Amino acid sequence: MIIGIDVGGTHTDAVLIDSTGIVKKNKTLTRKHDLSDTISLSLAELTEGIDLSSIKKINLSTTITTNAIIENTVEKTATVIIPGPGANPNNHLIDEYFFILKGSIDHRGEITEQLSNEELEKVKRNISESGIKTMAVVSKFSTRNSLLEDETAEQCSSLCDFITPGHITSGSLNFPRRINTAYYNSAVWRAFNSFSDSVISNTEKLGIKCEINILKADGGTIPLRYSRTRPVESVLSGPSASIMGIMALHSTLKTSVLLDIGGTTTDISLFVEGIPLIEKDGAKINGKLTSVRSLLSRSIGIGGDSFVRIENGTIKIGPERKGAPLCLGGPSPTVIDAFVFLGIAELGDKRKSAEAIIKMAAELGDTPEVTAARIAEGACEKISREITSLIDETNSRPLYTVHEVIENYTISADTVFIIGAPAGFFGEILKKNYEVIIPEHHEVANAVGAALCKTTIQCSLFADTTSGYMSIPELNIEKEINSEYSMGDAETDILQHLKEHLKTENIRINYDDLEITERTSFKMIKGYYSSGYDLRLKCQIKPGLSRTLEKRGAE
Amino acid sequence: MKTKKKLGLIFFPAYDWAISPTHPEREERLLYTHDQLMEEGIFDLDCMTELRPLVASNEDIMKCHFCFPDVESVTTESHLVSAGGAIRAAKAVLEGEVDRSFALVRPPGHHAMKTVHGNRGFCNINNEAVMVEYIRSNYGIKKIAIVDTDCHHGDGTQDIFWNDPDVLFISLHQDGRTLYPGSGHIDETGGPGAPGKTVNIPLPPNTSDEGFLYAMEHVVMPILDDFKPEIIINSAGQDNHYSDPITNMNFSAMGYAKLNDMLKPHIAVLEGGYSIQGALPYVNLGIILAMAGLDYSHVKEPGFTESKYRQSGEVTEYISGLCDIIVADYFSAKKNAGPRKDSVHMASRNIYYDTDGIQETRKEEIYTCSKCSGLYVIESSSNRNSLSAGIELPYDACERCLQLADTLAEKFTNEKKFHRVQLIDRKRRNFKYIK
Numbered sequence: 006m007i008i009g010i011d012v013g014g015t016h017t018d019a020v021l022i023d024s025t026g027i028v029k030k031n032k033t034l035t036r037k038h039d040l041s042d043t044i045s046l047s048l049a050e051l052t053e054g055i056d057l058s059s060i061k062k063i064n065l066s067t068t069i070t071t072n073a074i075i076e077n078t079v080e081k082t083a084t085v086i087i088p089g090p091g092a093n094p095n096n097h098l099i100d101e102y103f104f105i106l107k108g109s110i111d112h113r114g115e116i117t118e119q120l121s122n123e124e125l126e127k128v129k130r131n132i133s134e135s136g137i138k139t140m141a142v143v144s145k146f147s148t149r150n151s152l153l154e155d156e157t158a159e160q161c162s163s164l165c166d167f168i169t170p171g172h173i174t175s176g177s178l179n180f181p182r183r184i185n186t187a188y189y190n191s192a193v194w195r196a197f198n199s200f201s202d203s204v205i206s207n208t209e210k211l212g213i214k215c216e217i218n219i220l221k222a223d224g225g226t227i228p229l230r231y232s233r234t235r236p237v238e239s240v241l242s243g244p245s246a247s248i249m250g251i252m253a254l255h256s257t258l259k260t261s262v263l264l265d266i267g268g269t270t271t272d273i274s275l276f277v278e279g280i281p282l283i284e285k286d287g288a289k290i291n292g293k294l295t296s297v298r299s300l301l302s303r304s305i306g307i308g309g310d311s312f313v314r315i316e317n318g319t320i321k322i323g324p325e326r327k328g329a330p331l332c333l334g335g336p337s338p339t340v341i342d343a344f345v346f347l348g349i350a351e352l353g354d355k356r357k358s359a360e361a362i363i364k365m366a367a368e369l370g371d372t373p374e375v376t377a378a379r380i381a382e383g384a385c386e387k388i389s390r391e392i393t394s395l396i397d398e399t400n401s402r403p404l405y406t407v408h409e410v411i412e413n414y415t416i417s418a419d420t421v422f423i424i425g426a427p428a429g430f431f432g433e434i435l436k437k438n439y440e441v442i443i444p445e446h447h448e449v450a451n452a453v454g455a456a457l458c459k460t461t462i463q464c465s466l467f468a469d470t471t472s473g474y475m476s477i478p479e480l481n482i483e484k485e486i487n488s489e490y491s492m493g494d495a496e497t498d499i500l501q502h503l504k505e506h507l508k509t510e511n512i513r514i515n516y517d518d519l520e521i522t523e524r525t526s527f528k529m530i531k532g533y534y535s536s537g538y539d540l541r542l543k544c545q546i547k548p549g550l551s552r553t554l555e556k557r558g559a560e
Numbered sequence: 561m562k563t564k565k566k567l568g569l570i571f572f573p574a575y576d577w578a579i580s581p582t583h584p585e586r587e588e589r590l591l592y593t594h595d596q597l598m599e600e601g602i603f604d605l606d607c608m609t610e611l612r613p614l615v616a617s618n619e620d621i622m623k624c625h626f627c628f629p630d631v632e633s634v635t636t637e638s639h640l641v642s643a644g645g646a647i648r649a650a651k652a653v654l655e656g657e658v659d660r661s662f663a664l665v666r667p668p669g670h671h672a673m674k675t676v677h678g679n680r681g682f683c684n685i686n687n688e689a690v691m692v693e694y695i696r697s698n699y700g701i702k703k704i705a706i707v708d709t710d711c712h713h714g715d716g717t718q719d720i721f722w723n724d725p726d727v728l729f730i731s732l733h734q735d736g737r738t739l740y741p742g743s744g745h746i747d748e749t750g751g752p753g754a755p756g757k758t759v760n761i762p763l764p765p766n767t768s769d770e771g772f773l774y775a776m777e778h779v780v781m782p783i784l785d786d787f788k789p790e791i792i793i794n795s796a797g798q799d800n801h802y803s804d805p806i807t808n809m810n811f812s813a814m815g816y817a818k819l820n821d822m823l824k825p826h827i828a829v830l831e832g833g834y835s836i837q838g839a840l841p842y843v844n845l846g847i848i849l850a851m852a853g854l855d856y857s858h859v860k861e862p863g864f865t866e867s868k869y870r871q872s873g874e875v876t877e878y879i880s881g882l883c884d885i886i887v888a889d890y891f892s893a894k895k896n897a898g899p900r901k902d903s904v905h906m907a908s909r910n911i912y913y914d915t916d917g918i919q920e921t922r923k924e925e926i927y928t929c930s931k932c933s934g935l936y937v938i939e940s941s942s943n944r945n946s947l948s949a950g951i952e953l954p955y956d957a958c959e960r961c962l963q964l965a966d967t968l969a970e971k972f973t974n975e976k977k978f979h980r981v982q983l984i985d986r987k988r989r990n991f992k993y994i995k
């Protein structure tokens with residue numbers, strides 16, 4: 006049996022799944038300041054009367070790192086950057102302990118300027134005097150050559166408990182994103198590890214002995230143990246849990262939209278031919294761009310509990326939530342109250358909703374029916390607009406080959422899947438413009454998604470046969486190659502090194518799932534003669550499900 | 561204090577297109593530029609908008625070029641995408657999506673002339689010229705300036721606008737006596753209908769930042785101030801760089817950035833530049849930062865020092881004398897221009913297409929007119945195409961020129977000697993092969 010737990014902002018959802026489908030599900034309130042306790046309570050309830058030895062794994066989607074970043078309770082962390090020439094390095098300032106070092110690597114990975122020992126000593130003094138214990142070090146083009154990062158990290162290793170070198174966070178080129186990612190990785194490291202410790206000890210106390218995995222923003226999992234040095238990968242796992250959940254509940258997604266409607270916000274994501282779209286370069290966390298691989302998801306401040314009021318003679322909806330709907334004893338009118346008035350929702354004390362709608366109608370000089378409809382439609386229209394803008398954005402992604410531009414591939418979507426507590430109410434309105442599908446078990450889709458996600462990992466290889474070296478930055482591998490090194494050699498290398506890494510880290514996956522997703526080869530010319538090849542590969546286990554639940558859902 | 565500008569980037573490296581496997585105009589030309597821009601996080605900046613190129617239509621091309629035997633025969637899809645990239649850049653600026661834009665597209669275009677029989681100087685279609693006609697026919701813009709900062713003389717662009725009084729063409733380049741295509745001397749100053757509207761600044765080999773910026777300050781800027789264009793376009797070739805393998809200049813990435821900071825072009829379109837590792841990544845970054853009004857003071861090629869590439873005193877002195885002559889010529893041409901008279905000017909020339917080995921012979925008749933910008937008629941043949949003709953009418957064509965064009969069109973269609981006849985009628989928006 007597998008357990009999936011999704012710790013959300015308000016609720017924590019959990020499911021227990023066996024080969025026949027969902028055995029048990031529960032929803033508990035999230036105790037924001039004790040997430041590991043929340044998880045224990047949820048686990049205890051879920052496993053009551055269950056043979057604990059039959060539990061094979063627990064997959065956990067948690068807000069621990071996301072919250073720490075959003076609420077700015079992260080640890081003070083030093084950021085050391087080695088920018089070399091280019092844009093103004095001060096643009097990358099992220100926190101008060103920010104140091105810029107001399108030294109430079111070019112786009113081919115050649116060191117064009119060495120580190121300055123004198124500067125490095127000064128930084129070390131500064132770090133040691135300020136009592137900072139975590140650090141991030143990022144050099145420009147460290148994905149091509151990590152030497153300057155590694156040297157700096159080694160020099161500072163005695164001063165810090167944990168250092169993130171930029172190149173392990175991503176194999177893609179984007180210096181500012183690597184800085185943000187490495188910084189956050191170090192800044193949440195301690196909190197994440199203490200959370201992990203207590204999750205492990207709490208689970209053991211409950212008598213559960215099984216592997217524990219953490220859900221990532223890309224819709225895959227990694228072992229909790231492995232995530233201890235990569236805690237930043239656990240951010241924004243909530244939307245990815247929902248996306249994977251809907252894939253588990255409904256296998257014929259085609260090109261469609263997923264709406265996860267909650268109390269305060271709605272998360273919007275896209276499927277193209279059944280596959281969830283990913284963010285082109287990585288997730289945005291708290292307004293900062295990172296290289297954390299993430300499924301595409303946009304959040305807007307519209308939900309069932311969005312605060313409704315009249316401002317300057319017009320209806321305003323959200324983005325803030327003041328509390329529960331009036332009908333459920335809340336403090337002020339919400340979108341749900343409009344649904345209740347319209348008879349779309351049967352919920353709590355109808356009279357309270359009606360009272361508020363009638364009062365607003367009087368103020369607007371409209372009938373209460375029109376007013377309620379305007380609120381419900383207004384909320385749905387904001388969602389529709391966001392769907393359109395997300396599709397437009399996807400359709401305007403840049404293309405880099407003649408072939409692609411001539412093909413001019415664009416998507417459109419008419420089908421909308423809705424999950425979340427108020428899914429049915431919004432669906433009533435949205436079905437005027439879309440084909441709306443609300444799958445069974447949608448209220449625990451996120452936990453189902455967490456439960457059924459597969460382990461994912463990715464890495465990239467860059468080889469330059471002219472300069473005679475190859476690197477796989479994420480795995481910390483750099484080696485010399487000869488001029489005969491070919492695409493075939495590169496493919497063998499990336500697969501072999503990744504398998505070795507997985508073995509060392511004791512991560513069990515089906516090697517058949519490993520696939521090379523990008524292969525480019527440029528013949529480099531000096532003068533009019535070929536001087537060698539520039540090879541670039543990416544290898545990954547694509548995010549996916551260990552299986553789907555759809556059969557059972559249809560029964 | 562710099563003001564940030566919204567910059568539209570049309571980055572189109574055409575990773576699947578090359579002239580030939582070892583030709584400098586090949587797939588990976590923008591690869592390291594792409595790497596540098598990605599690594600700098602340029603596309604993530606709030607002030608940057610990355611835009612997909614459009615695909616130029618045959619009509620877009622036929623508003624500007626006489627293509628023989630037809631557009632399809634002299635273009636590939638990549639040319640249409642590259643020209644479409646320039647069009648997208650213009651559209652973004654003129655429709656207010658962005659303040660400025662930069663089309664980093666290939667293949668380049670500034671050696672493509674009015675008549676096109678094939679590829680010359682790595683170019684088939686003149687991206688800037690196609691863009692200029694797109695701007696003029698869609699947005700009611702009249703006066704446009706093109707400043708060509710490629711190391712090679714922009715002979716194609718010069719040829720296309722030679723007789724157009726509303727387009728000012730300025731080219732800064734390595735002296736034609738020392739580099740392909742050999743033209744671009746100071747006495748090439750525009751056709752009979754547009755005297756002084758072509759300005760050539762042939763700089764001596766080894767000119768460095770100092771010399772380029774001197775010419776900018778003392779020639780380009782004063783002439784632009786006088787011409788008062790509504791739109792400024794930079795043909796942003798990058799082969800003046802000290803590391804370029806096929807030229808002999810000493811311009812730096814910082815120099816290119818400063819030049820753009822001074823010029824403040826609305827639209828820049830990439831031209832040549834074949835130092836794909838040592839120059840392009842830094843020059844393009846410098847241009848982008850400068851165009852967006854961002855700090856470019858940290859842009860520097862590894863190992864570059866100003867003293868290493870400083871021009872000699874002799875070069876400095878030569879450039880200063882040259883600039884005085886060019887500015888004086890421009891203003892005296894303006895003073896002496898007087899009203900346009902009705903007359904016909906004949907010329908003929910041979911055009912060699914180095915890439916495709918084509919030899920073209922072209923005869924032209926320029927009808928200057930007292931009432932409009934005048935009529936332009938060409939007869940052209942090459943070892944690829946038998947004799948063909950082209951008739952072009954300006955946006956402001958007068959009744960008499962329209963009638964004359966119609967008479968010629970009918971005559972050419974009936975004359976057996978012409979294989980193809982193409983009409984560019986901007987006034988009545990009629991662009992087609994009438995034979």
Ligand SMILES: [Zn+2]
Nearest residue numbers: 710711712832
């Ligand atoms: Zn050139």
Ligand SMILES: [Zn+2]
Nearest residue numbers: 929932958961
């Ligand atoms: Zn006329």
